[in-house]
Amino acid sequence: MMKSIKILLLAGLLGFSSTSFALSESEAEDLADLTAVFVYLKNDCGYQDLPDAQIRKALVFFAQQNRWDLSNYSNYNMKVLGEESYKDLSGIAITNDKKCKSLARDSLSLLAYVK
Template sequence: MKKSIRLLMVLVGLLSFSSSSFALSESEAEDMADLTAVFVYLKNDCGYQELPDAQIRKALVFFAQQNRWDLSNYSSYNMKSLGEDSYKDLSGIAISNSQKCKALARDSLSLLAYVR
């Protein structure tokens, strides 16, 4: 009886571990924060104020779905802090703002076209 209980406990532990392994990882959360920072930068520093926040949110979810990321634990990360750090990093890149804006727009605005 004790062996079957131990075996059951081990199986439950393994199942709970394996199911949590599909949740959003720290690096994936950082990638989401980086992409969010790109859109915020485009809005605040590149003249794209007209980008609707709802469309940006849809693009972020679309990006996560395309990468097969499980967002069920998204709220367990301090996304505001991660996003602020990403925005500071992006702002600190030592190239002209116009070059930075062109590159960011070229590489990320197409994502918004998928979620219109």
């Protein structure tokens, strides 16, 4: 009886610990922001040849480097978060040329890690 109680307690603790490491809302937003940067580069900056598969690998690599657990990724509406991030990015009041150069400089190197 005591052994089964200990097993149940251990299982409960493991359940709590695994959820505490799941992707947080702010991490999901950061991932959506990075996705929006790549979409912006493709749609608005002339980088339409960036392979989608390589972008996905870069996003996963970014999450892994930050030690994010993506097991609950599907709990977030990433499409909506990404669209909001893209809208925010599009609304930044600097010239498109400056914006594209800055985004490319700061994010395209991530793609080199996953080639």
